[in-house]
Amino acid sequence: MKLLTGNDLPTGDVVWWTGNGWSRHIEDAVDVGVAGESILQAEEGARRVNVPYLIEATQTDEGPRPAHIKDRIRALGPTMRPDLTLKPADPNAGSWVI
Amino acid sequence: MYKYDEYDQAIVDQRVDEFRDQVRRRLSGELTEDQFKPLRLMNGLYLQLHAYMLRVAVPYGTLDGRQMRMLGHIARKYDRGYGHFTTRQNIQFNWIQLDQTPDILQELSTVEMHAIQTSGNCIRNISSDQFAGAASDEVADPRPWAELIRQWSTFHPEFTYLPRKFKICVIAADEDRAAMRLHDIGIGLHVRDGELGAKIFVGGGMGRTPMISHEIRDFVPADDLMSYLEACLRVYNRYGRRDNIYKARIKILLHEIGPDEYRRQVEEEFAAVKGLGLDPPRAELERITNHFGAPDFDQNASTELDRSDPDFAVWLDQNVKAHKQPGYAIVNISLKPIGGIPGDASADQIDVMADLGTRYSFDELRVTHAQNIVLPHVRIADLHAVWSALNDAGLAEANLDLISDIIACPGLDYCSLANARSIPLAQKIATRFGSLDRQRDLGELKLKISGCINACGHHHAGHIGILGVDKKGTENYQLSLGGSGAEDVSLAKITGPGFSEDGVVDAIERVTDRYLQVRETGERFLDTYRRVGFETFKEAIYG
Numbered sequence: 001m002k003l004l005t006g007n008d009l010p011t012g013d014v015v016w017w018t019g020n021g022w023s024r025h026i027e028d029a030v031d032v033g034v035a036g037e038s039i040l041q042a043e044e045g046a047r048r049v050n051v052p053y054l055i056e057a058t059q060t061d062e063g064p065r066p067a068h069i070k071d072r073i074r075a076l077g078p079t080m081r082p083d084l085t086l087k088p089a090d091p092n093a094g095s096w097v098i
Numbered sequence: 099m100y101k102y103d104e105y106d107q108a109i110v111d112q113r114v115d116e117f118r119d120q121v122r123r124r125l126s127g128e129l130t131e132d133q134f135k136p137l138r139l140m141n142g143l144y145l146q147l148h149a150y151m152l153r154v155a156v157p158y159g160t161l162d163g164r165q166m167r168m169l170g171h172i173a174r175k176y177d178r179g180y181g182h183f184t185t186r187q188n189i190q191f192n193w194i195q196l197d198q199t200p201d202i203l204q205e206l207s208t209v210e211m212h213a214i215q216t217s218g219n220c221i222r223n224i225s226s227d228q229f230a231g232a233a234s235d236e237v238a239d240p241r242p243w244a245e246l247i248r249q250w251s252t253f254h255p256e257f258t259y260l261p262r263k264f265k266i267c268v269i270a271a272d273e274d275r276a277a278m279r280l281h282d283i284g285i286g287l288h289v290r291d292g293e294l295g296a297k298i299f300v301g302g303g304m305g306r307t308p309m310i311s312h313e314i315r316d317f318v319p320a321d322d323l324m325s326y327l328e329a330c331l332r333v334y335n336r337y338g339r340r341d342n343i344y345k346a347r348i349k350i351l352l353h354e355i356g357p358d359e360y361r362r363q364v365e366e367e368f369a370a371v372k373g374l375g376l377d378p379p380r381a382e383l384e385r386i387t388n389h390f391g392a393p394d395f396d397q398n399a400s401t402e403l404d405r406s407d408p409d410f411a412v413w414l415d416q417n418v419k420a421h422k423q424p425g426y427a428i429v430n431i432s433l434k435p436i437g438g439i440p441g442d443a444s445a446d447q448i449d450v451m452a453d454l455g456t457r458y459s460f461d462e463l464r465v466t467h468a469q470n471i472v473l474p475h476v477r478i479a480d481l482h483a484v485w486s487a488l489n490d491a492g493l494a495e496a497n498l499d500l501i502s503d504i505i506a507c508p509g510l511d512y513c514s515l516a517n518a519r520s521i522p523l524a525q526k527i528a529t530r531f532g533s534l535d536r537q538r539d540l541g542e543l544k545l546k547i548s549g550c551i552n553a554c555g556h557h558h559a560g561h562i563g564i565l566g567v568d569k570k571g572t573e574n575y576q577l578s579l580g581g582s583g584a585e586d587v588s589l590a591k592i593t594g595p596g597f598s599e600d601g602v603v604d605a606i607e608r609v610t611d612r613y614l615q616v617r618e619t620g621e622r623f624l625d626t627y628r629r630v631g632f633e634t635f636k637e638a639i640y641g
């Protein structure tokens with residue numbers, strides 16, 4: 001599957017395309033498929049999100065999992081500071097990244 | 099310490115207003131990211147993995163308690179309660195919002211701080227010796243010269259769009275505590291026939307093509323220093339490779355045309371610019387120098403010290419260095435707790451260090467390129483009180499220059515350029531070698547980790563260096579040995595095939611075990627490595 005991601009313009013937060021907007025949670029991301037390029041171009045024009053780009057991912061029971069470690073770290077947060085991730089209460093959240 | 103005059107303050111204030119307007123136009127959609135990116139980078143604002151990152155300049159690593167407290171305030175109010183001290187003696191905040199950045203810069207300007215020229219193809223923060231003004235081996239205080247160069251290079255109209263970023267270092271001591279020979283220009287102040295001048299080294303650097311600088315001139319009289327630097331930069335600005343980012347640094351220019359030809363051109367340019375009045379009048383230099391006068395030391399300060407507390411005694415031996423003034427000492431605060439994040443300090447810890455600097459060190463602190471903090475002028479009689487306060491704040495790790503005093507870049511946990519994580523590896527290594535007795539038995543051992551080829555973690559200069567790479571989507575770590583950023587400068591040599599994260603920790607242990615087997619009395623790791631050679635250690639690593 002293909003996901004569209006970028007960083008929110010005013011906050012810099014990592015965001016994921018949900019089909020009708022952007023979410024900070026990768027669980028909300030949808031497969032943009034062949035429409036990815038056109039959505040990307042439209043969103044670049046809208047200037048709400050910085051440098052949007054497409055990535056490869058796989059669907060898992062826990063939701064989409066980016067193919068590259070960099071995007072998995074972006075999706076969760078820094079691996080050595082669980083308190084700063086999107087799942088601060090989950091001590092095993094980092095295992096999803098590695 | 100230098101205090102802004104009305105010109106310094108005006109240009110910083112104007113820049114805040116200018117950037118506030120640029121941010122407004124970006125947020126309104128008036129500017130595209132392509133248009134805005136060079137503007138934000140000129141103000142030290144990057145976009146990293148999770149957020150914007152703001153790099154705040156700490157000129158030559160010197161700051162006062164008020165400025166340090168402001169950094170704690172920024173961390174607490176605008177970030178997530180901490181800051182990261184960098185190998186360029188600056189500080190970075192990792193969780194900054196674009197819409198709040200003008201307010202942050204506004205607040206910084208009230209304590210004479212900014213983020214100007216902490217990014218982009220310009221002359222970056224001038225670095226220097228963190229023991230300046232306190233070290234017994236210096237011929238002069240390098241900071242007035244670093245400040246002069248800061249003023250000369252700030253918004254220098256010719257050098258705002260150089261072929262690539264440009265880093266200058268000034269030291270004035272025999273011992274190189276600032277990796278001077280690994281800078282684009284390294285300036286070593288020294289005295290010849292009673293006259294102060296500078297030895298000029300050009301073309302050093304790390305990155306993907308590490309090089310040690312070449313000596314371009316043995317002695318430039320101090321009065322001519324700015325003209326000479328102008329000449330050095332002009333030749334680079336004219337011939338530096340703007341067509342290829344990987345060949346754009348001055349080290350590549352020197353490599354391609356040779357140091358002799360570069361020197362010839364600099365001397366020719368110097369002859370042309372020397373008469374243009376670029377060097378400041380003596381009165382201006384004296385004005386700057388007067389800001390860096392020696393503190394009002396107690397000439398009768400006691401040299402007595404009670405070492406009966408064993409933990410305090412270990413910290414004294416490892417983290418406290420001799421001061422040129424009897425009765426005083428230099429305190430090094432390690433930001434490398436075992437298992438912690440190298441260079442990070444919480445807002446509360448920043449406040450503690452600020453208060454200690456104000457109370458015990460004539461209101462002065464320094465940031466080191468090894469990502470630690472220095473209190474440069476502490477009375478020996480106050481050392482126990484300082485240690486106690488640091489201990490209470492989790493800042494009394496007694497590991498300066500030991501294997502757990504690791505330099506590490508932010509790596510893939512934060513950096514958009516990185517290929518592998520640096521911080522978790524640093525934590526694993528420090529934990530593996532966590533016993534202080536073991537670390538002290540190993541002695542001075544400088545371990546440096548970079549998460550990509552850009553070498554922000556100075557791995558080329560590590561006695562043991564580690565470079566993280568991306569191997570088919572998996573983190574992999576190359577090990578190298580024998581580097582040094584000190585006066586015995588050398589570049590580390592890659593040992594062979596890389597390792598997994600756990601594998602490289604094991605490999606380091608095989609290296610240190612071999613060192614313990616073959617070292618001779620009094621040898622540091624680097625001394626032994628140089629004596630017995632690379633192959634001895636390679637055999638230990640790979641069998």
